[in-house]
Each structure stands twice: as C-alpha cells, then as structure tokens.
Amino acid sequence: MSAIKITETIFRDAHQSLIATRMKTEEMLPIAEKMDKVGFHALEVWGGATFDACLRFLKEDPWDRLRALRKAFKNTKLQMLLRGQNLLGYKNYPDDVVEEFVKKSIENGIDIIRIFDALNDTRNLKKSIEATKKYGGHAQVAISYTTSPVHNIEYYVNLAIEMEKMGADSICIKDMSGILLPYVAEELVRELKKNISVPLEIHSHFTSGIANQTYMKAIEAGVDIIDTAMSPLGNGTSQPATEPMIASLQGTKYYPDIDMNLLLEITEYFKDLREKYEKEGLLNNKVLNVDVRTLKYQVPGGMLSNLVSQLESQGALDRFDEVLEEVPKVRKDLGYPPLVTPMSQMVGTQAVLNVLSGERYKMVPKEVKNYVRGLYGKSTVPIKEDIKEKIIGDEEVYTGRPADLLEPVLKKYEKEISEYIEQDEDVLTYALFPNVALDFFKHRQAQKYKIDSQLLDEENMVYPV
Numbered sequence: 001m002s003a004i005k006i007t008e009t010i011f012r013d014a015h016q017s018l019i020a021t022r023m024k025t026e027e028m029l030p031i032a033e034k035m036d037k038v039g040f041h042a043l044e045v046w047g048g049a050t051f052d053a054c055l056r057f058l059k060e061d062p063w064d065r066l067r068a069l070r071k072a073f074k075n076t077k078l079q080m081l082l083r084g085q086n087l088l089g090y091k092n093y094p095d096d097v098v099e100e101f102v103k104k105s106i107e108n109g110i111d112i113i114r115i116f117d118a119l120n121d122t123r124n125l126k127k128s129i130e131a132t133k134k135y136g137g138h139a140q141v142a143i144s145y146t147t148s149p150v151h152n153i154e155y156y157v158n159l160a161i162e163m164e165k166m167g168a169d170s171i172c173i174k175d176m177s178g179i180l181l182p183y184v185a186e187e188l189v190r191e192l193k194k195n196i197s198v199p200l201e202i203h204s205h206f207t208s209g210i211a212n213q214t215y216m217k218a219i220e221a222g223v224d225i226i227d228t229a230m231s232p233l234g235n236g237t238s239q240p241a242t243e244p245m246i247a248s249l250q251g252t253k254y255y256p257d258i259d260m261n262l263l264l265e266i267t268e269y270f271k272d273l274r275e276k277y278e279k280e281g282l283l284n285n286k287v288l289n290v291d292v293r294t295l296k297y298q299v300p301g302g303m304l305s306n307l308v309s310q311l312e313s314q315g316a317l318d319r320f321d322e323v324l325e326e327v328p329k330v331r332k333d334l335g336y337p338p339l340v341t342p343m344s345q346m347v348g349t350q351a352v353l354n355v356l357s358g359e360r361y362k363m364v365p366k367e368v369k370n371y372v373r374g375l376y377g378k379s380t381v382p383i384k385e386d387i388k389e390k391i392i393g394d395e396e397v398y399t400g401r402p403a404d405l406l407e408p409v410l411k412k413y414e415k416e417i418s419e420y421i422e423q424d425e426d427v428l429t430y431a432l433f434p435n436v437a438l439d440f441f442k443h444r445q446a447q448k449y450k451i452d453s454q455l456l457d458e459e460n461m462v463y464p465v
Contacts, residue, residue, distance in 0.1 A: 004254045005041035005225040006246070007079060007201065009239050010270065011069070012044040014229035017205065017238040019282040021053035023273075025065040031269045032072035038266070039258045040076050041225055042112055045069050046105070047080030051088040052433060055440045063108055063425040070109025079112040079140075080105060083341060085124040085403050086117075089432045090342040090367075092376070094406035095127050097431045102131035104425050116142035116174055118343040121377030122162055123401040129167050140201065141168035145175040146298060146338035148331075150381055157191050170199040170225075175214070176340045177300040178207035178237075182217040189221035201225035206235040207300065209290035212248075215240055219254050230263075232270035236288035237300070243267060297324050298331070303344040310352050319355055326351040333387045334371065335379025346371060361390040374398035375405070420445070 015023040028045075035043065046066050054062040070078060085092045087101050102113065113132045117124040125141060132139040141163040143156055160171050173180065173188065180188075185202070192200055202218045204211040204227070215226050227239050234241030243263060249255045277283040291304065299307070307324075311317045327339075330351045337343040346368050354360045370376060372388055374397045388397070398405070410427055417430050420441035430437040 002253070003256045004219055004223075004249065006242065006256055006258065007042045007044055007203075007225055007227045008035070008038075008040045008230065008242060009044045009227050010230045010233050012046060012048055012050055012081065013203075013227070014233040014238045016049050016053075018233050018236055018287050019277050020057075021049045022057060022277070022282050024058055025060055025068055027273055028065075029068060029072055031266055032069065034262060034266050034269075036073045036075050037259065038076075038262050039256070042077040042079040043073065044079045044081065044114075044227070046078070046110060047082055047088055047114075049088075051429075052436065055429065055433060056436050059440065059443055061429075061440070061444070063104075063423065063429070066105070066108045066110065077111040077138075078109055079114060080110045082113050082115050082128055084115055084117040084128050086342065087432060090345070092124070092402045092406060093431065094409050095403055096408040096410050097428065098127045098403075099131045099134075100410060101428050101432075102128060102137070103135045104428060106132070106135045106137045108425070110137060112138040112140055112170075114140045114142050114172055114174075116144050116172075116340070117377065118144060118340045119337055119377040119379065120144050120159055122159075122166060124377050124403070125163070126166065126401075127403065133167055133169075138169045139167060140170045140172055141166070142172040142174040142203070144338040144340050145173055145180055146177070146336070147179060148336035148380065150336060151338075153188055153191050156188060157195050160192050160196050164196050164198055168198055170201060171196060172201040172203055173218075173223075174340070175202070175204040175211075176338075176344075177294055177298050178205035178209075178211050179295055179298055180204055180214050181210065182213040185214045186217040186221045189218045189223045193222045199224040201227065203227040204239065205237055205300065206240050207237045207290070208292055208294040210295075211240045212245065215245065216248070219249070230270050231267060232274040238287075293324065297327050298339050299324065299327055299348070300339055300344060303339060303348050306345065307348050307352065310349065314352075314356060316356055322355045323348075323351050326354050330354065333383070334368075335381045335383045337371075337379060342367065342376070343371075361387070364391050372397070374400075375402050377402055417441070 011028055015021055051062045054060040054065060085098060087093050087098060115125055115128045120143065129139045129141060143159055163171055189200065200223050202215065202223050204214055228242040228245050229239040231241035231243050246256060246258055274283065311320055311323065327347060330347050331337065334347065339347060349365055350368050353363045357363050369392055372383060372391045373395060409431060413431050414427050420426060
C-alpha cells in the first residue's frame, strides 16, 4: 500500500452539502492557482446539483464555469458527478442526450466522471460508461452504498465485479448518508480489493459523525483514494475535513504527497468565505451538527432538510419524528432503494404524504408511481404485490432498460430554442432543465442587450449625429 490520494470536494459536494450549492465561480478562481499546486489527486468541481444551482440561483452558465476552472487548473484532474441515465437531473434522459452531454463535459475540461445510479441498476450506467470511454474520459463507477437485509458484502462485491467488466476505470464506494461503519468498511474494502483490479475510492459524509473512523479503517484495508473537503466547508453533512485527515496520517506509509503549508494558506481563504456565507444566512448551523438519527433512518443530510421544509410548508413540523419513523417503512415497501437522488426525494415525499394524509399510499406522487412501474429501473428486491396494487393497481410493470423507451430529442430541442442558442451546449442545458434554461437564456440576452445599449450610447456621445 502506497500513500493515500486525496480528491478535494470543496468546489462541488462540500458547498452543495453545507450552503445549498451557492459558491460562485468568481469565489473559486482567486484560489485556483494555489490549489493547483497542493498535490491533490483530483478536484471535484462540477456535476451533482451545481449545474441546476448555477442556472437557477446564481445566473451563471455552468459550461462557462467549467471552462474557467479548466483554464485555471493546469496540473490537477477535474472530476464531476453524473447520475447515470439521469445525468444531472431527476429522470432518465434519452441516449442521444447522455452521449452528447458526456462528450461536451469532457471537451470542456472534465477528466474523471463519477457515474452512479440510485438503484445500482447497471443498465442505467451502461451508456454513460461507454460515452466516457469513447471520448477519452476516466469512467469512475460508483456503488450507491446502503444497508438492508439484501445489501451485504457479497452484493457489493458482485456489483463491483460487474462494473469492472462494463469498463470502469476505477470504482467508488459512495456512502451518501454517512452510514458505512468503520469495521464494515474495512471488510468491504478488503473484499473489493481481492476481487477487482482497478483503483478503489471511498466517499462519505460526516453527517452521523463516524466518517473519519470509516476512512481510517478503509485506508488500512487498502483503499486508494479518499474524498475530503477543506475544513471551513468540511464535516457536518459535508465530507471529513481535509487538513486533519491528512495530519492524522503523519508518520505512516499512507501520508500523501501534499504541501501542507500551502494547504493551510488555502484554509485561510475559505475561512473568510465561510464567514461571508454565515453573514448571508447561507450556512445554517443545523447542517454542521452530528445527527446520529442518520444511522437509524439512513436519511442523508440534504433529505433531512427537505423533510423539514416540506413539513414547515404544511404547518406540520411537529410530526417530523413520525415522518422519520415512516421513511424506513416506505423504503422497505419500495424494495430497499438506496436513499440518494432521486430515490431519496421520492421516499421522503411519500413518507410525508403517508403521515399527513392519515392513510398509507392514499396519495402517491407521479414519480413514485413511475418507479413502481419500472420506469426508473429495477428495485433491489421485488416490490410486494399488495404495495404495488395500492400504488398502480393492476398496471403492468416494465422490466426492460428504462431508457429504451425514450426517443432521441436533441434535434427537436435545437429547433425549439434556435433563437436563444449561443453555443452547442445550450441545447443540452435546455434538455436537462427546460424552464430553468429558458429563464437563464432570457436573462443572458437581457444582460447582453444592456451592455450593447451602453456601448451604443457612448458611441453616440463621441460621434454625435
């Protein structure tokens, strides 16, 4: 076992977990040169919720962000998170969209694409893996980690073997809820390393307070790469903090080749940013607390805050504990899906509806119905007949690959938004988030027109008619 490698998440998962993905590109670029010299294995900078948040809240073009970061980071690999056939959205997209999106992501600067599926249905990973390799990217395929009567070491080993056969260049254990226990991690990593030949990475969240110990046992068992976040935006519902994690490895063979002095300078930069976020009310202390209920209910930090806001909007926050109790029951009913986007949203919303309506499955969202119909993929264990009947009656369940039902759409979308297109990537932005994209395109045009008007005025002043 050689020195551990570090993937730094502060530009993606850390701010997604702690400040609702609100870090701006202009806040990233001033520190990029220093971060590029630290010696990180990779920087996770794109994907996940960053794409949607850029457009919706920051009025930034996510493609511009990626190009700017690529230009700034000359020595470090850039990584993104991709939800398989869901890309960066919450539903399956046709194959033409998946292929073009992966192609453009790599063209614009991404080196490593971490690909996962919320159900660990490998059919939903196939197209993304193929496209990543076709266009010269590194396909890191992620296991969505959860626990249930069927999610055991053997299940994960078989899944990893299948992923490697599909072309995975590396494999990641993605513990989105922070529920992977230290000694389980040790056994899991050991067994995976015996059965796969590609590098193994571990990604966890500090939500339940155990991720540091989990990382240490994983490192001792032979994991190659760990995901951490610079301390000003580390811990809480984010990843374990980078600096103390590295410091704990001093004097061992695992100590990474990282410039600690430079790292501490960078920490100061992010400390100032964190103070700014606190003043703006973006950083809520709740997300910094350890929540041991995660270990019981397996609810990721982001899902907890969603449940709170759903109940607040209904004036029913006093029923939060009832909803938490209902979450594992719904999950069992739905075949033990891992609680990660979009399944976490579906299970959470269904739990809220079951509690507030006073009758289980009296009200069922369209997305949950489509999941039960087989349109998101295959559940880990079959959904029981009585639950299926409550949700979709006697409708037939689709057992094929969900994306096979979807027709190509890019040509159609190109025509639909022809008046707004300024770059090829705009069609992909529209394919993923049509309404949000249109709002952004209109905003972009208005900004451009404003600038052009000013220039025209200046010209008229200099050269009066």
